[in-house]
Amino acid sequence: MKIAEVSQHFGISSDTLRYYERIGLIPPVTRKESGIRDYGDLDLRRVEFTKCMRSAGLPIEVLIEYFGLVQQGDKTIEARKEILQEQRELLATRMAEMQKTLDILDHKIEGYENAVLKKEQEMIQTEDQALEIN
Numbered sequence: 212m213k214i215a216e217v218s219q220h221f222g223i224s225s226d227t228l229r230y231y232e233r234i235g236l237i238p239p240v241t242r243k244e245s246g247i248r249d250y251g252d253l254d255l256r257r258v259e260f261t262k263c264m265r266s267a268g269l270p271i272e273v274l275i276e277y278f279g280l281v282q283q284g285d286k287t288i289e290a291r292k293e294i295l296q297e298q299r300e301l302l303a304t305r306m307a308e309m310q311k312t313l314d315i316l317d318h319k320i321e322g323y324e325n326a327v328l329k330k331e332q333e334m335i336q337t338e339d340q341a342l343e344i345n
Contacts, residue, residue, distance in 0.1 A: 212250040214240075220255075221262050228258065236261045236274055268305065269298050 218225045231237045237257050240248040250258070257278075264274055277294050280287035 212255065214248045214250070217250045217255065217258060221258055223258070223262060231258070231261060234271065234275060235278055236271070264298075267302055269302075273298060 212220070214225050214228055217223075218228060228237070232240055237254060240250055240254050243249050261274060265271070273294060277291060280291045280294070
């Protein structure tokens with residue numbers, strides 16, 4: 212798959228894909244004789260994983276460390292697992308904080324909706340009273 216196709220498929224710019232390759236988040240992509248990158252299945256899985264982790268807020272430095280350990284082989288399995296567990300805990304904490312913020316926003320919005328509904332009901336009552344007088 213060409214870089215433009217990968218870019219479109221994952222919603223990542225070609226520049227970002229090149230950057231990920233340059234810093235080691237994606238291993239060097241095989242190139243055709245013409246020099247055009249040709250992303251294989253492993254490359255695509257790595258792009259998908261990286262995009263997912265970045266979208267969740269994982270720092271690039273953590274991903275670089277993780278993929279560096281992956282390249283070292285099975286002797287780093289425990290260290291990789293520890294990185295993923297630590298990042299999961301941090302993400303769970305951020306999600307809980309975001310849920311609390313979402314709950315507060317929902318409460319505030321509900322207050323505004325109730326205030327608008329009350330004003331509308333008052334306006335209808337005022338109009339009804341005006342009609343009764345006439």
